[in-house]
Amino acid sequence: MIVAEPKELAEVLEMVAPYDEILVVGCNTCMADCSAGGQKEVERLAKDLVAEREDLIVEKTTIPRQCSIKFIERLQDKVRGFKAVLSMGCGNGVQMLARQFPDIHVLPALNTRFIGAKDENGVWNETCMACGNCILWRTGGICPVTRCAKGLLNGPCGGSKDGKCEISKDVPCVWQEIYYSLNRLNLVHYLKDEAPKSGTRIHPRRVVKKDSRLQLLV
Amino acid sequence: MKSGSNLEKVLSSGQFALTAEAGPPKGTSAAAVKRKGDILKTCCDALNVTDNQTAIVRMSSISGCVLLKGMDVEPIMQMVVRDRNRIAIQSDILGAVALGIRNILCLSGDHQSFGNHPSAKGVYDIDSIQFIQLVKTMRDEHKFLNGEDISGDVPLYIGAAANPFADPFEFRVRRLAKKIKAGADFIQTQGIFDMDKFSRWMTIVCDEGLDQKVHILGGIIPIKSVGMARYMAKNVAGISVPDELVKRMQGAKDAKEEGVKIALETIEQLKEVDGVHGVHIMAIAWEDIVPRIAEEAGLMPRPIL
Ligand code: SF4
Numbered sequence: 001m002i003v004a005e006p007k008e009l010a011e012v013l014e015m016v017a018p019y020d021e022i023l024v025v026g027c028n029t030c031m032a033d034c035s036a037g038g039q040k041e042v043e044r045l046a047k048d049l050v051a052e053r054e055d056l057i058v059e060k061t062t063i064p065r066q067c068s069i070k071f072i073e074r075l076q077d078k079v080r081g082f083k084a085v086l087s088m089g090c091g092n093g094v095q096m097l098a099r100q101f102p103d104i105h106v107l108p109a110l111n112t113r114f115i116g117a118k119d120e121n122g123v124w125n126e127t128c129m130a131c132g133n134c135i136l137w138r139t140g141g142i143c144p145v146t147r148c149a150k151g152l153l154n155g156p157c158g159g160s161k162d163g164k165c166e167i168s169k170d171v172p173c174v175w176q177e178i179y180y181s182l183n184r185l186n187l188v189h190y191l192k193d194e195a196p197k198s199g200t201r202i203h204p205r206r207v208v209k210k211d212s213r214l215q216l217l218v
Numbered sequence: 219m220k221s222g223s224n225l226e227k228v229l230s231s232g233q234f235a236l237t238a239e240a241g242p243p244k245g246t247s248a249a250a251v252k253r254k255g256d257i258l259k260t261c262c263d264a265l266n267v268t269d270n271q272t273a274i275v276r277m278s279s280i281s282g283c284v285l286l287k288g289m290d291v292e293p294i295m296q297m298v299v300r301d302r303n304r305i306a307i308q309s310d311i312l313g314a315v316a317l318g319i320r321n322i323l324c325l326s327g328d329h330q331s332f333g334n335h336p337s338a339k340g341v342y343d344i345d346s347i348q349f350i351q352l353v354k355t356m357r358d359e360h361k362f363l364n365g366e367d368i369s370g371d372v373p374l375y376i377g378a379a380a381n382p383f384a385d386p387f388e389f390r391v392r393r394l395a396k397k398i399k400a401g402a403d404f405i406q407t408q409g410i411f412d413m414d415k416f417s418r419w420m421t422i423v424c425d426e427g428l429d430q431k432v433h434i435l436g437g438i439i440p441i442k443s444v445g446m447a448r449y450m451a452k453n454v455a456g457i458s459v460p461d462e463l464v465k466r467m468q469g470a471k472d473a474k475e476e477g478v479k480i481a482l483e484t485i486e487q488l489k490e491v492d493g494v495h496g497v498h499i500m501a502i503a504w505e506d507i508v509p510r511i512a513e514e515a516g517l518m519p520r521p522i523l
Contacts, residue, residue, distance in 0.1 A: 149329050150300070150340065154347040154396060156389070157326055158381030158408060159455035166455035167329045179386055192392060 001030040001117070002090045003124045004037065004110040009048055012086070015107045019084040020055065024109070025075065025097065026062030027089035034124055036110050037088025038062065045088070045109060066093025072100050079104055132205065138190045140181025147174040154191075220357065220403065221375040223320035224292045225264040227523040228496075229404060229433040234489065235496030236517050237294065237406065237435060238262045238508050240286070242277035251277070251285040257505050261512040263520055264292040264321055266406070266498070270301065273333025280310060283319050294377060295319045298327025303343035304352070304363055311356060315372055323377040323406065324349040328455065347400050350378055354401025378402040380434075382419035383412060383458040391422045398432045405432055406498040409439035409450075411459045413487055420491050429493030436488040438499045440507055441477040444468045478511060485515040 016022050024042050032038025039062040046058045061078050063071040066089030075097075079085055084105040087094045091112040098106040114126040129146045135153075136143060145151050149167045155175030159166025165173040182188045219226060228235045238258050243250035251267075258265055267282035283293035295314055302310065314322070326346040330338045344352065355361050357372045378397045382390050394405065410416045416436070423429055439457075441447050444467040451459035463480070470476035481499075488494050497517075501508050512518050 149331075150326055150342045150345065152326065152342070152345040154345050154393070156384065156386075156393075157346070158379060158384045159329070160384045160386075161456065162385060167331045173385075176386060179389055191389070192396070 001033050001115070002092075002112060003034045003114055003116045003126075004031060004090050004112045006036055006041065006045070006110055007108070009052065012045070012049070012107075012109055013052055016049065016053075016056065016084065016086065019105075021057040021082055022049070022059070022084050022086050023079060023082045024049075024058060024060045024086045025066065025088060026060070027064075027066040027087075027093050028062050029065045030090060031088055031093075031110070033118070035122075037090075042088055045086075066090070066096060069096065069100070072096055075100075130205075138187075138193075139178045140185060140187070142174050142178045142181060144174055144178060219373075221320045221373040223264065223373075223375045224523065225294065225321050225404070226375045228263045228521055231521070231523060233521050234517065235433070235435060236262045236512060236520065237264050237266060237496065237498045238505070239266045239268060239498070239500040239502070240282065240505065241268045241271060241502070242279065242282040244274070244276050246277065248285050251282050252289060254505050255286045255289050255291045258508055259289070259291050261509040261518060261520065262499075263496075264294045266294045266296055266323060266500075269296040269298045269325070269327070270333070271296075272328045273300065273330045273335070273338075275334060280314055280317065280319070283314070284317050287318050292321070293319060294321040294323050296323045296325060297349075298325045299342055299344055299346060299349050300327035300330060300340055301338075303341050307344070307349065307352065308356070308362055311353065311372065311374070312368070315370075315374065320373060321375045321377060322353060323379070324353060324402075325379055332455075346378065347396055350376060350397055350400040350402050358401075375403050376401050377404045377406060379408070380405045381408040381456045382410075382416055383408055384456050387415070387419075390419060391426060391428070394423065394432075395426065395428055398428060402432055404495075405434045407434065407437040408456055409437040409500060410484055410488070411439075411457070411463055413484065415458065417491055420493050424493045433495040434493055435496040435498040436484075436491070436494050438481050438484055438488075438497050438511075440481040440499070440501050440504060440511065441467060441473075442504055443473045443477075444470075474507075478507060478514075481511050482515055485511070485517075 024046050026037050026039050026042035028038050042060050042062050046060050049056055049058055065071050079101055086107045086109050087097050088109045094106055094108045115128045116124045116126045119125050126146055128143055131145050144155055148155055149165050156173050160173040160176055163176050165171040182190055240254040267279045269279040270276055279295050283295045286293045324346055330340045352363050353374055353376050357374050360368045380394050447459055447464045447467045450457050467476055485497055488497055499508050
Protein backbone atom coordinates (compact mmCIF):
# COMPACT_ATOMS: atom_id res chain seq x y z
CA MET A 1 0.00 0.00 0.00
CA ILE A 2 0.90 3.65 -0.18
CA VAL A 3 1.89 5.05 3.20
CA ALA A 4 1.37 8.67 4.23
CA GLU A 5 1.59 10.81 7.34
CA PRO A 6 -0.72 13.61 8.42
CA LYS A 7 0.70 17.10 8.07
CA GLU A 8 1.11 19.23 11.19
CA LEU A 9 -2.16 20.95 12.04
CA ALA A 10 -0.44 24.35 11.78
CA GLU A 11 0.36 23.75 8.13
CA VAL A 12 -3.18 22.58 7.39
CA LEU A 13 -4.53 25.71 9.09
CA GLU A 14 -2.24 27.85 6.96
CA MET A 15 -3.55 26.20 3.80
CA VAL A 16 -7.21 26.66 4.76
CA ALA A 17 -6.71 30.19 6.11
CA PRO A 18 -8.15 31.96 3.04
CA TYR A 19 -11.37 29.92 3.12
CA ASP A 20 -14.56 30.01 5.22
CA GLU A 21 -15.85 26.64 4.09
CA ILE A 22 -13.96 23.48 3.40
CA LEU A 23 -14.79 19.94 2.32
CA VAL A 24 -12.55 17.25 3.82
CA VAL A 25 -12.33 14.19 1.57
CA GLY A 26 -11.01 10.95 3.02
CA CYS A 27 -9.65 7.96 1.13
CA ASN A 28 -10.65 4.65 2.63
CA THR A 29 -8.12 2.18 1.25
CA CYS A 30 -4.37 2.77 1.70
CA MET A 31 -4.89 5.93 3.71
CA ALA A 32 -7.19 4.15 6.12
CA ASP A 33 -4.74 1.24 6.41
CA CYS A 34 -1.91 3.54 7.36
CA SER A 35 -4.13 5.53 9.75
CA ALA A 36 -3.54 8.75 7.84
CA GLY A 37 -6.66 9.63 5.86
CA GLY A 38 -9.48 7.12 6.28
CA GLN A 39 -12.91 7.89 7.68
CA LYS A 40 -11.62 7.93 11.28
CA GLU A 41 -8.90 10.44 10.48
CA VAL A 42 -11.35 12.63 8.55
CA GLU A 43 -13.50 12.90 11.67
CA ARG A 44 -10.51 13.75 13.81
CA LEU A 45 -9.12 16.38 11.46
CA ALA A 46 -12.53 18.02 11.07
CA LYS A 47 -12.80 18.29 14.86
CA ASP A 48 -9.29 19.68 15.23
CA LEU A 49 -9.88 22.28 12.53
CA VAL A 50 -13.07 23.55 14.13
CA ALA A 51 -11.41 23.62 17.54
CA GLU A 52 -8.79 25.99 16.15
CA ARG A 53 -11.11 28.01 13.91
CA GLU A 54 -14.65 28.43 15.15
CA ASP A 55 -15.70 30.34 12.05
CA LEU A 56 -14.75 27.54 9.69
CA ILE A 57 -17.53 25.45 8.21
CA VAL A 58 -16.24 21.92 7.71
CA GLU A 59 -18.02 19.24 5.76
CA LYS A 60 -16.78 15.69 5.49
CA THR A 61 -16.97 12.81 3.10
CA THR A 62 -14.93 9.70 2.42
CA ILE A 63 -14.69 7.75 -0.81
CA PRO A 64 -13.27 4.24 -1.18
CA ARG A 65 -10.33 5.40 -3.30
CA GLN A 66 -9.20 8.78 -4.58
CA CYS A 67 -7.11 7.07 -7.24
CA SER A 68 -10.16 5.96 -9.17
CA ILE A 69 -12.03 8.34 -11.42
CA LYS A 70 -15.27 6.42 -10.93
CA PHE A 71 -15.30 7.25 -7.20
CA ILE A 72 -14.14 10.82 -7.74
CA GLU A 73 -17.00 11.46 -10.16
CA ARG A 74 -19.40 10.69 -7.33
CA LEU A 75 -18.12 13.81 -5.55
CA GLN A 76 -19.52 16.06 -8.27
CA ASP A 77 -22.51 17.19 -6.17
CA LYS A 78 -20.67 17.25 -2.86
CA VAL A 79 -18.00 19.71 -3.97
CA ARG A 80 -20.43 22.17 -5.50
CA GLY A 81 -20.15 25.58 -3.84
CA PHE A 82 -16.76 24.89 -2.22
CA LYS A 83 -13.78 27.00 -3.19
CA ALA A 84 -11.41 24.56 -1.51
CA VAL A 85 -11.24 20.84 -0.78
CA LEU A 86 -8.88 19.24 1.73
CA SER A 87 -7.83 15.87 0.39
CA MET A 88 -6.75 13.13 2.73
CA GLY A 89 -5.61 10.99 -0.17
CA CYS A 90 -2.05 10.27 -1.27
CA GLY A 91 -0.28 12.62 -3.67
CA ASN A 92 -1.92 10.88 -6.58
CA GLY A 93 -5.37 11.29 -5.03
CA VAL A 94 -4.80 15.02 -4.53
CA GLN A 95 -3.75 15.41 -8.17
CA MET A 96 -6.66 13.40 -9.51
CA LEU A 97 -9.10 15.57 -7.54
CA ALA A 98 -7.39 18.71 -8.78
CA ARG A 99 -7.64 17.54 -12.35
CA GLN A 100 -11.27 16.57 -12.04
CA PHE A 101 -12.24 19.86 -10.37
CA PRO A 102 -10.03 22.49 -11.99
CA ASP A 103 -11.89 25.44 -10.43
CA ILE A 104 -11.47 24.20 -6.87
CA HIS A 105 -8.28 24.65 -4.83
CA VAL A 106 -7.37 21.11 -3.73
CA LEU A 107 -5.20 21.04 -0.60
CA PRO A 108 -3.09 18.09 0.58
CA ALA A 109 -3.71 17.17 4.22
CA LEU A 110 -1.01 14.47 4.16
CA ASN A 111 2.61 13.97 3.29
CA THR A 112 2.85 10.89 1.09
CA ARG A 113 5.85 8.83 2.12
CA PHE A 114 6.31 5.54 0.28
CA ILE A 115 5.03 2.17 -0.87
CA GLY A 116 5.33 -0.06 2.13
CA ALA A 117 3.93 -2.48 4.65
CA LYS A 118 2.77 -2.37 8.24
CA ASP A 119 5.31 -4.42 10.17
CA GLU A 120 4.03 -3.90 13.69
CA ASN A 121 1.40 -1.75 15.31
CA GLY A 122 2.09 1.85 14.40
CA VAL A 123 5.18 1.06 12.31
CA TRP A 124 5.28 1.05 8.53
CA ASN A 125 8.37 0.31 6.45
CA GLU A 126 9.21 1.13 2.88
CA THR A 127 9.45 -1.99 0.71
CA CYS A 128 9.30 -0.93 -2.94
CA MET A 129 10.38 2.20 -4.72
CA ALA A 130 8.78 1.37 -8.01
CA CYS A 131 12.15 1.30 -9.78
CA GLY A 132 10.67 -0.38 -12.84
CA ASN A 133 13.14 -3.27 -12.90
CA CYS A 134 11.99 -5.93 -10.46
CA ILE A 135 14.69 -8.37 -9.34
CA LEU A 136 12.84 -9.85 -6.36
CA TRP A 137 13.04 -13.36 -7.83
CA ARG A 138 16.81 -13.36 -7.35
CA THR A 139 16.89 -11.63 -3.97
CA GLY A 140 14.66 -13.97 -2.00
CA GLY A 141 11.62 -11.71 -2.10
CA ILE A 142 13.40 -8.82 -0.35
CA CYS A 143 14.19 -5.63 -2.23
CA PRO A 144 17.73 -4.28 -1.77
CA VAL A 145 17.18 -1.35 -4.11
CA THR A 146 14.67 0.04 -1.61
CA ARG A 147 15.72 -1.39 1.71
CA CYS A 148 19.54 -1.38 1.68
CA ALA A 149 20.73 2.04 2.86
CA LYS A 150 23.04 2.22 -0.15
CA GLY A 151 20.70 0.50 -2.59
CA LEU A 152 23.45 -2.02 -3.31
CA LEU A 153 22.88 -4.72 -5.89
CA ASN A 154 25.85 -6.70 -4.58
CA GLY A 155 25.64 -6.87 -0.83
CA PRO A 156 26.11 -7.14 2.03
CA CYS A 157 28.73 -4.41 2.26
CA GLY A 158 31.56 -4.35 4.79
CA GLY A 159 29.45 -2.52 7.34
CA SER A 160 27.02 -5.34 7.91
CA LYS A 161 27.24 -6.73 11.46
CA ASP A 162 25.06 -9.06 13.55
CA GLY A 163 22.18 -8.63 11.14
CA LYS A 164 22.26 -4.85 11.44
CA CYS A 165 23.07 -2.18 8.89
CA GLU A 166 26.08 0.06 9.40
CA ILE A 167 23.88 3.15 9.60
CA SER A 168 22.14 2.16 12.82
CA LYS A 169 21.64 -0.70 15.24
CA ASP A 170 17.89 -0.17 14.72
CA VAL A 171 18.06 -0.84 10.99
CA PRO A 172 18.30 -4.43 9.78
CA CYS A 173 20.81 -5.23 7.05
CA VAL A 174 18.51 -6.48 4.33
CA TRP A 175 21.40 -8.04 2.48
CA GLN A 176 21.85 -10.42 5.38
CA GLU A 177 18.15 -11.20 5.23
CA ILE A 178 18.49 -11.79 1.50
CA TYR A 179 21.42 -14.09 2.12
CA TYR A 180 19.50 -16.18 4.65
CA SER A 181 16.39 -16.20 2.50
CA LEU A 182 18.32 -17.48 -0.53
CA ASN A 183 20.08 -20.01 1.67
CA ARG A 184 16.69 -21.31 2.79
CA LEU A 185 15.57 -21.57 -0.81
CA ASN A 186 18.83 -23.23 -1.89
CA LEU A 187 19.41 -20.36 -4.29
CA VAL A 188 22.45 -18.75 -2.74
CA HIS A 189 24.34 -19.26 -6.01
CA TYR A 190 22.35 -16.31 -7.38
CA LEU A 191 24.67 -14.11 -5.35
CA LYS A 192 27.64 -15.37 -7.28
CA ASP A 193 26.21 -14.29 -10.58
CA GLU A 194 26.85 -10.95 -12.07
CA ALA A 195 24.70 -8.25 -10.56
CA PRO A 196 21.68 -7.08 -12.50
CA LYS A 197 21.98 -3.64 -14.06
CA SER A 198 20.59 -0.69 -12.15
CA GLY A 199 17.17 0.42 -13.37
CA THR A 200 16.54 3.73 -15.04
CA ARG A 201 15.47 6.63 -12.86
CA ILE A 202 14.09 9.10 -15.32
CA HIS A 203 11.12 11.18 -14.21
CA PRO A 204 8.26 11.51 -14.89
CA ARG A 205 7.63 7.88 -15.66
CA ARG A 206 4.81 6.49 -17.73
CA VAL A 207 3.40 3.11 -18.63
CA VAL A 208 1.83 2.60 -22.05
CA LYS A 209 -0.06 -0.60 -22.78
CA LYS A 210 -0.63 -0.89 -26.49
CA ASP A 211 -3.45 -3.44 -26.25
CA SER A 212 -5.46 -1.35 -23.78
CA ARG A 213 -5.10 1.70 -26.01
CA LEU A 214 -6.49 -0.20 -28.98
CA GLN A 215 -9.53 -1.21 -26.98
CA LEU A 216 -10.21 2.41 -26.19
CA LEU A 217 -10.23 3.29 -29.86
CA VAL A 218 -12.82 0.67 -30.77
CA MET B 219 51.86 -4.10 -16.96
CA LYS B 220 48.33 -2.89 -16.57
CA SER B 221 49.18 0.53 -15.25
CA GLY B 222 52.93 0.69 -14.76
CA SER B 223 52.40 2.00 -11.23
CA ASN B 224 55.04 1.43 -8.59
CA LEU B 225 52.56 -0.55 -6.50
CA GLU B 226 51.88 -2.85 -9.43
CA LYS B 227 55.62 -3.35 -9.97
CA VAL B 228 56.28 -4.15 -6.32
CA LEU B 229 53.39 -6.60 -6.10
CA SER B 230 54.12 -8.28 -9.44
CA SER B 231 57.76 -8.73 -8.44
CA GLY B 232 56.55 -10.80 -5.51
CA GLN B 233 57.80 -8.44 -2.81
CA PHE B 234 55.90 -7.72 0.39
CA ALA B 235 54.21 -4.39 -0.29
CA LEU B 236 53.59 -1.56 2.14
CA THR B 237 50.98 1.12 1.63
CA ALA B 238 49.74 3.76 4.03
CA GLU B 239 46.91 6.22 4.28
CA ALA B 240 46.96 10.00 4.09
CA GLY B 241 43.66 11.76 4.69
CA PRO B 242 43.39 15.22 3.08
CA PRO B 243 42.65 18.19 5.37
CA LYS B 244 39.30 19.75 6.20
CA GLY B 245 40.48 22.84 4.44
CA THR B 246 42.54 24.22 1.62
CA SER B 247 46.09 23.71 2.82
CA ALA B 248 48.36 22.02 0.29
CA ALA B 249 51.03 22.06 2.98
CA ALA B 250 48.93 19.72 5.13
CA VAL B 251 48.94 17.13 2.35
CA LYS B 252 52.62 17.64 1.65
CA ARG B 253 53.51 17.27 5.31
CA LYS B 254 51.94 13.78 5.31
CA GLY B 255 53.65 13.04 2.00
CA ASP B 256 57.01 14.01 3.52
CA ILE B 257 56.56 11.75 6.51
CA LEU B 258 55.42 8.74 4.50
CA LYS B 259 57.41 9.26 1.32
CA THR B 260 60.26 6.81 1.85
CA CYS B 261 58.48 4.20 3.93
CA CYS B 262 55.74 3.05 1.59
CA ASP B 263 55.22 1.97 -2.00
CA ALA B 264 52.09 4.03 -2.50
CA LEU B 265 49.86 6.26 -0.42
CA ASN B 266 46.08 6.05 -0.25
CA VAL B 267 44.36 9.41 -0.43
CA THR B 268 40.94 9.06 1.13
CA ASP B 269 37.75 10.37 -0.46
CA ASN B 270 35.72 12.27 2.13
CA GLN B 271 36.13 9.41 4.57
CA THR B 272 33.35 8.83 7.08
CA ALA B 273 31.34 11.18 4.87
CA ILE B 274 33.03 14.26 6.29
CA VAL B 275 33.79 16.93 3.73
CA ARG B 276 37.49 17.28 3.04
CA MET B 277 39.76 18.28 0.20
CA SER B 278 39.08 16.02 -2.78
CA SER B 279 41.05 12.84 -3.24
CA ILE B 280 42.10 13.78 -6.77
CA SER B 281 43.72 17.01 -5.63
CA GLY B 282 45.45 15.27 -2.74
CA CYS B 283 46.83 12.73 -5.23
CA VAL B 284 48.12 15.45 -7.53
CA LEU B 285 49.84 17.23 -4.65
CA LEU B 286 51.57 13.98 -3.66
CA LYS B 287 52.56 13.20 -7.22
CA GLY B 288 54.20 16.61 -7.38
CA MET B 289 56.57 15.47 -4.65
CA ASP B 290 57.25 12.08 -6.23
CA VAL B 291 55.03 10.09 -3.91
CA GLU B 292 52.83 7.57 -5.67
CA PRO B 293 49.17 8.04 -4.77
CA ILE B 294 46.30 5.55 -4.69
CA MET B 295 43.17 7.52 -5.44
CA GLN B 296 40.27 6.36 -3.30
CA MET B 297 36.90 6.96 -4.88
CA VAL B 298 33.44 6.33 -3.42
CA VAL B 299 30.15 5.89 -5.26
CA ARG B 300 28.26 7.64 -2.46
CA ASP B 301 28.79 11.08 -3.96
CA ARG B 302 29.01 10.46 -7.71
CA ASN B 303 26.78 9.06 -10.39
CA ARG B 304 28.21 7.10 -13.32
CA ILE B 305 28.82 10.25 -15.34
CA ALA B 306 30.88 11.91 -12.62
CA ILE B 307 32.78 8.70 -11.84
CA GLN B 308 33.88 8.20 -15.42
CA SER B 309 34.70 11.85 -15.88
CA ASP B 310 36.82 11.92 -12.71
CA ILE B 311 38.64 8.79 -13.86
CA LEU B 312 39.55 10.38 -17.19
CA GLY B 313 40.81 13.45 -15.35
CA ALA B 314 42.75 11.41 -12.82
CA VAL B 315 44.55 9.48 -15.54
CA ALA B 316 45.35 12.71 -17.38
CA LEU B 317 46.86 14.02 -14.15
CA GLY B 318 49.10 10.98 -13.88
CA ILE B 319 47.26 8.95 -11.27
CA ARG B 320 47.82 5.22 -11.81
CA ASN B 321 46.13 3.48 -8.84
CA ILE B 322 42.49 3.60 -7.88
CA LEU B 323 40.67 2.09 -4.91
CA CYS B 324 36.99 1.53 -5.70
CA LEU B 325 34.72 1.85 -2.67
CA SER B 326 31.06 2.25 -1.89
CA GLY B 327 31.90 4.66 0.94
CA ASP B 328 30.65 5.16 4.46
CA HIS B 329 26.99 6.09 4.49
CA GLN B 330 26.36 9.84 4.49
CA SER B 331 24.40 9.58 7.74
CA PHE B 332 27.76 9.13 9.55
CA GLY B 333 29.20 12.36 8.33
CA ASN B 334 28.85 16.07 8.88
CA HIS B 335 26.10 16.45 6.25
CA PRO B 336 23.83 13.61 7.30
CA SER B 337 20.90 14.74 5.18
CA ALA B 338 22.96 14.76 1.97
CA LYS B 339 21.50 12.75 -0.90
CA GLY B 340 23.37 9.47 -1.24
CA VAL B 341 23.99 8.79 -4.91
CA TYR B 342 24.90 5.07 -5.05
CA ASP B 343 24.06 5.04 -8.75
CA ILE B 344 26.24 1.93 -9.07
CA ASP B 345 27.76 -0.16 -6.29
CA SER B 346 31.39 -0.96 -5.56
CA ILE B 347 31.44 -4.16 -7.58
CA GLN B 348 29.85 -2.54 -10.61
CA PHE B 349 32.37 0.27 -10.10
CA ILE B 350 35.34 -2.13 -10.27
CA GLN B 351 33.91 -3.63 -13.43
CA LEU B 352 33.44 -0.18 -14.92
CA VAL B 353 37.10 0.74 -14.36
CA LYS B 354 38.26 -2.57 -15.79
CA THR B 355 36.14 -2.07 -18.90
CA MET B 356 37.51 1.44 -19.30
CA ARG B 357 41.07 0.14 -18.97
CA ASP B 358 40.94 -3.13 -20.89
CA GLU B 359 38.33 -2.39 -23.53
CA HIS B 360 38.64 1.38 -23.78
CA LYS B 361 34.90 1.65 -23.39
CA PHE B 362 32.56 3.71 -21.24
CA LEU B 363 29.72 2.05 -19.37
CA ASN B 364 27.39 2.72 -22.29
CA GLY B 365 29.70 0.97 -24.74
CA GLU B 366 31.05 4.10 -26.41
CA ASP B 367 34.76 4.30 -27.14
CA ILE B 368 37.22 6.19 -24.98
CA SER B 369 40.03 7.99 -26.74
CA GLY B 370 43.35 7.28 -25.08
CA ASP B 371 44.55 4.70 -22.56
CA VAL B 372 43.23 4.26 -19.03
CA PRO B 373 46.21 2.67 -17.26
CA LEU B 374 44.88 2.10 -13.76
CA TYR B 375 45.80 -0.48 -11.17
CA ILE B 376 42.47 -1.43 -9.64
CA GLY B 377 42.05 -1.88 -5.93
CA ALA B 378 39.10 -2.85 -3.78
CA ALA B 379 38.37 -3.24 -0.11
CA ALA B 380 37.47 -6.42 1.73
CA ASN B 381 36.15 -6.83 5.23
CA PRO B 382 36.57 -10.35 6.58
CA PHE B 383 34.99 -9.26 9.86
CA ALA B 384 31.56 -8.26 8.57
CA ASP B 385 28.65 -10.69 8.50
CA PRO B 386 27.74 -13.22 7.31
CA PHE B 387 31.25 -14.67 7.58
CA GLU B 388 30.56 -17.49 5.09
CA PHE B 389 29.65 -14.91 2.49
CA ARG B 390 32.76 -12.76 2.82
CA VAL B 391 34.98 -14.91 0.59
CA ARG B 392 32.27 -15.10 -2.01
CA ARG B 393 32.10 -11.32 -2.06
CA LEU B 394 35.87 -11.14 -2.49
CA ALA B 395 35.59 -13.58 -5.41
CA LYS B 396 33.01 -11.29 -6.97
CA LYS B 397 35.33 -8.31 -6.67
CA ILE B 398 38.16 -10.28 -8.26
CA LYS B 399 35.92 -11.41 -11.08
CA ALA B 400 34.86 -7.81 -11.60
CA GLY B 401 38.49 -6.83 -12.05
CA ALA B 402 40.24 -6.08 -8.75
CA ASP B 403 44.04 -6.33 -8.97
CA PHE B 404 44.72 -5.68 -5.30
CA ILE B 405 42.74 -5.75 -2.08
CA GLN B 406 43.22 -3.70 1.06
CA THR B 407 41.45 -5.25 4.00
CA GLN B 408 39.73 -3.66 6.96
CA GLY B 409 42.00 -3.17 10.00
CA ILE B 410 42.88 -6.55 11.49
CA PHE B 411 42.63 -7.04 15.26
CA ASP B 412 41.08 -10.48 15.27
CA MET B 413 43.89 -12.55 13.75
CA ASP B 414 42.00 -15.77 14.29
CA LYS B 415 39.08 -14.75 12.16
CA PHE B 416 41.40 -13.25 9.55
CA SER B 417 43.41 -16.47 9.25
CA ARG B 418 40.24 -18.50 8.89
CA TRP B 419 39.15 -16.17 6.11
CA MET B 420 42.52 -16.40 4.37
CA THR B 421 42.46 -20.18 4.54
CA ILE B 422 39.22 -20.25 2.57
CA VAL B 423 40.59 -17.58 0.22
CA CYS B 424 43.61 -19.78 -0.54
CA ASP B 425 41.55 -22.97 -0.73
CA GLU B 426 39.54 -21.34 -3.48
CA GLY B 427 42.73 -20.23 -5.22
CA LEU B 428 41.80 -16.57 -4.95
CA ASP B 429 45.25 -15.60 -3.61
CA GLN B 430 46.59 -16.49 -7.05
CA LYS B 431 44.32 -13.99 -8.73
CA VAL B 432 44.70 -10.93 -6.53
CA HIS B 433 47.21 -9.32 -4.17
CA ILE B 434 45.86 -9.04 -0.64
CA LEU B 435 47.24 -6.35 1.67
CA GLY B 436 46.29 -6.78 5.32
CA GLY B 437 44.98 -3.67 7.06
CA ILE B 438 46.82 -2.35 10.12
CA ILE B 439 45.36 0.37 12.34
CA PRO B 440 47.86 1.40 15.05
CA ILE B 441 45.97 2.10 18.26
CA LYS B 442 46.97 5.17 20.23
CA SER B 443 44.95 4.74 23.42
CA VAL B 444 42.45 2.56 25.29
CA GLY B 445 39.79 5.11 24.39
CA MET B 446 40.47 4.58 20.71
CA ALA B 447 40.31 0.79 21.08
CA ARG B 448 37.00 1.07 22.91
CA TYR B 449 35.63 3.56 20.43
CA MET B 450 36.47 1.33 17.48
CA ALA B 451 35.04 -1.72 19.17
CA LYS B 452 31.74 0.05 19.70
CA ASN B 453 31.29 2.62 17.00
CA VAL B 454 33.22 1.85 13.85
CA ALA B 455 31.24 -0.06 11.28
CA GLY B 456 32.86 -3.28 10.22
CA ILE B 457 35.72 -3.38 12.71
CA SER B 458 35.98 -6.17 15.23
CA VAL B 459 38.17 -5.48 18.27
CA PRO B 460 38.41 -8.44 20.67
CA ASP B 461 37.97 -7.74 24.40
CA GLU B 462 41.47 -9.05 25.19
CA LEU B 463 42.92 -6.33 23.05
CA VAL B 464 41.01 -3.61 24.88
CA LYS B 465 42.18 -5.15 28.17
CA ARG B 466 45.75 -5.27 26.95
CA MET B 467 45.63 -1.57 26.06
CA GLN B 468 44.05 -0.83 29.41
CA GLY B 469 46.79 -2.63 31.31
CA ALA B 470 49.61 -0.99 29.38
CA LYS B 471 51.87 1.56 31.11
CA ASP B 472 52.55 3.40 27.88
CA ALA B 473 49.49 3.05 25.65
CA LYS B 474 51.17 4.36 22.51
CA GLU B 475 54.10 1.96 22.87
CA GLU B 476 51.68 -0.90 23.37
CA GLY B 477 49.83 0.19 20.23
CA VAL B 478 53.05 0.07 18.22
CA LYS B 479 53.87 -3.34 19.66
CA ILE B 480 50.45 -4.69 18.69
CA ALA B 481 50.84 -3.34 15.16
CA LEU B 482 54.30 -4.93 14.86
CA GLU B 483 53.06 -8.27 16.15
CA THR B 484 50.18 -8.19 13.68
CA ILE B 485 52.55 -7.48 10.77
CA GLU B 486 54.84 -10.31 11.90
CA GLN B 487 51.88 -12.69 11.93
CA LEU B 488 50.61 -11.44 8.57
CA LYS B 489 53.98 -12.15 6.95
CA GLU B 490 53.40 -15.79 7.84
CA VAL B 491 49.85 -16.01 6.52
CA ASP B 492 49.66 -17.64 3.09
CA GLY B 493 48.33 -15.38 0.39
CA VAL B 494 49.05 -12.07 2.15
CA HIS B 495 51.22 -9.96 -0.13
CA GLY B 496 51.64 -6.83 1.93
CA VAL B 497 50.23 -4.53 4.56
CA HIS B 498 48.25 -1.32 4.45
CA ILE B 499 48.79 0.94 7.47
CA MET B 500 46.01 3.32 8.39
CA ALA B 501 47.49 5.52 11.11
CA ILE B 502 44.65 7.95 11.46
CA ALA B 503 46.01 11.28 12.75
CA TRP B 504 49.20 9.43 13.71
CA GLU B 505 51.09 9.33 10.41
CA ASP B 506 54.49 9.97 12.01
CA ILE B 507 54.41 6.52 13.60
CA VAL B 508 54.42 4.76 10.22
CA PRO B 509 58.15 5.15 9.43
CA ARG B 510 59.01 3.63 12.79
CA ILE B 511 56.63 0.72 12.32
CA ALA B 512 57.99 0.11 8.81
CA GLU B 513 61.55 0.16 10.14
CA GLU B 514 60.94 -2.10 13.12
CA ALA B 515 58.84 -4.50 11.07
CA GLY B 516 61.88 -5.04 8.88
CA LEU B 517 60.14 -3.61 5.84
CA MET B 518 62.76 -0.96 5.09
CA PRO B 519 64.16 0.11 2.73
CA ARG B 520 61.34 -0.03 0.23
CA PRO B 521 62.27 -1.53 -3.14
CA ILE B 522 63.12 0.85 -5.97
CA LEU B 523 61.91 -0.62 -9.26
S1 SF4 C 1 24.97 -2.89 6.04
FE1 SF4 C 1 23.55 -4.05 4.70
S2 SF4 C 1 21.73 -2.73 4.47
FE2 SF4 C 1 23.37 -1.45 5.31
S3 SF4 C 1 24.33 -0.50 3.52
FE3 SF4 C 1 25.51 -2.36 3.93
S4 SF4 C 1 24.55 -3.97 2.70
FE4 SF4 C 1 23.11 -2.23 2.75
